[in-house]
Amino acid sequence: MNAIALIDGNNFYASCEQSINPCLRNKPLVILSNNDGCIIARSPEARTLRIRMGEPYFKIKKRLNKLGVIVLSSNYSLYGDMSKRLMNLLKKHCEKIEIYSIDEAFISIHRPHNKDLSPWARKLRTLVYQNLGLTITIGIAENKLRAKLANKLAKSINYSAGIFDLEIANNKDSYLKKINIDNIWGIGTQTSKWLRSKGIKNARELKDMNQHELKKKLGVVGQRIQLELKGYQCLPIEDKKNQKKEIRVSRSFSQPITKLEDLKQALAIYTIRASEKMRAQNLKASVVTIFARTSHYSNSNYQKSAYRKLIEATNNTNIILKIVIELSKEIYHPDYKLAKAGVLMQDLSDYNYFQKSIINYPSEDKSERETKLIQTIDYLNNKFKNEVITWGIAKKKQSWSMNRKLLSGTSITNIKRIPTIII
């Protein structure tokens, strides 16, 4: 029999910073989102000070200062590289892996004769700590949903051990009872409200609820959740590489944007990045969507998006840039202060299988030359880093780019910014 484990990094962003900088260890530390907006990660010491996730930084800046909490801007290149290392390590120690987010993965492992997998998990946990300085939590069960619950139980029952095997536990129902309905994977706010109105408060009650009533209200999704709670395997581990449905690049601005020129420039920079990402994964988009919106804190709300279907799937920056710049006029409004914008590359297809359209067939020679040009740009940018070559629009002065005042600046991928030790 195969078991499924959900593995995630504890306080992942904070732990990445602490791993390569020992003076941050055992201290209250919080990490801020883009533009130093709000708190997105906390060390355990910061948790015990009752600093909440999602709290806007400007609101609690004084309090953090008084409590002596260390505050850092998010260093995504560090977290991204640590994540890659973590996933690669896990891959070496399991049969199948589905990377679920930057710090979470489902893996499938063989379970011989209903054996307790805790010893295996303990070994893996030690290995990850030894190799990366990161602490992980491992929840093990029969399927993905129960593995998620087991992971939650591992954190709540015995935080320091960080391991829970739900499948071999005695009296499983008593554990399911400990999980609130809102903490079940796939149950949203609306659904949990409805369930509560029916007197269903925890995972055990949902498991034993009348299945017809559940199916009538929530359809097959609700039915699937209940089946997985009962221990059936409904969702497979999706280890195929090309499971991305869209590539999204969006960011908040440090200063609100009111000029069309600035919006165009921001969207152009995101487009350059998104196209690069597509090429790195051998993907092409058939739909390009852009959006812009005002701040959630602002009184006058505005949000608009626009999209274009492409006749032929592409990842050519030149082609997509033209479209995005045209579309940007459609979402711009001079009366609103825009706080965020983004581009989405959708309806992605694998490069190797893509078909050329019969209409609008570009001359073979031109498209081949363009491909080579863009390959060369990717090659140079990869080799020399920091976008040695880019499109003109990206290089004009930016008044809106991301704020990261508290960035530690340490990198494990850029030789100029690697950690320095005084010996």
Add this chain to the structure above:
Amino acid sequence: MKKVGLPLISFSVSAGFPSPADDYTEENIDLNEYLIQNPFSTFFIRVKGDSMINSGIQDQDLIIVDKSLIAKPGDIVIAIIDERFTVKRLEKKDDIFYLKAENRNYPDLYLKNYSNMQIWGVVIYSIHNCR
């Protein structure tokens, strides 16, 4: 239209005699491959200071650290002492581990004198700029 060759990526060969060495070319030497056995647990770090001078590690050198290795006596290690990284040689005498500088001006560091001492990784190479 004339095709423009882009030498960095494509290998469109221009006219002329083929090189007799073509069949014998090998990949370039890849230092990553030569120096790094465990890429997922290997980190680059710059050092400042002269406490390890006799081991060959000098001020401003780049060291390559493998975190997956279990440190043995005699290894040069990165340790955490008082919340700071340091680089020293791990030694063992009469069943007691200690950290030794490779410079007579620096004292040996014994675990018992610190509330918290931890090995972070093992130094596998140091890279020194000779110019």
